[in-house]
Amino acid sequence: MLGHFGFSYVGCIYLLMLFIPNILWTKYKPSGYNEVVSNENKVLLALERIGQVLVTCMVVIFNDYNLKPFSLWNLWLIVSFIFMIMYEINWIRYFNSKHSLKDFYGSFLAIPVPGASLPVAAFMLLGIYGRVIWLIISIIILGIGHIGIQLQHLKECRTGKL
Template sequence: MRWTFSWAGLVFLAMLIVPNLLWTKVRPKGYDQLEQQENRVLVALERIGQVAMSACALFENKSPRSWLWLVVVFGCMGLYERYWIRYFRSHHTLQDFYRDLGMIPIPGAVLPVAAGFSLAVYGRNPFLLGATVIFGIGHVGIHWRHRQERK
């Protein structure tokens, strides 16, 4: 394998990080209470996955797979950005934060994991794939539990 810098990975990370930085200023009302009750194992997996994904997304195999995988990556990330725009235009409640996007449950957690998985396949990057699985277990697990606790 010959590794090279991934421009697609850099764009993916920017699309992932920017809305999350903005979110820190407009967190949903009541989120702090949910955050205090989070499963420590899931939080650890999420954080480890975040760091690993950030590092691994910047590299791809010299001969990536079909560009159709990039369409999937940026299709997921486009929906992710749409989710954030809807949230930022809302009243910033937990209901707004966990509202489905069409048929996609907890889109703020599911879409970046799907995009990370697709980016790993596109770039033939097994390290990114592993990091995405770790991140996905933690991130989706945390937000699935938050959503269930709200019901």
């Protein structure tokens, strides 16, 4: 449950699936985004940043996430990967939109704030699949901060404060 040190190519693939759309997003930020960011809860922001660093490290330094001979336990990895594919599809949806805040924070397949919820769920399931408590703890920290901030932004969009 503690994890075995070694490089995880699965973790690296997940990080690429996470980082590439976010890098592209820097060129297609929604209008009004900078105003929203200035109102972020500082505690949630700290949790998000700490969680980002921890998850990035935990997902590549333990090789427990790499493919194993098939068993029912692999269903955790399969569902996790489905969530990451859904995350990518959500980005495609955003990039094909008008790049508004509502496009960015709007639900996808009835999943609220999918840009935060989907990868958090995917990495949580990856941690369960790998049986690495350090990733599970790290993603909980990240999830509280990242999902919390995005829910705050969504609430501001809905109340018209933007």
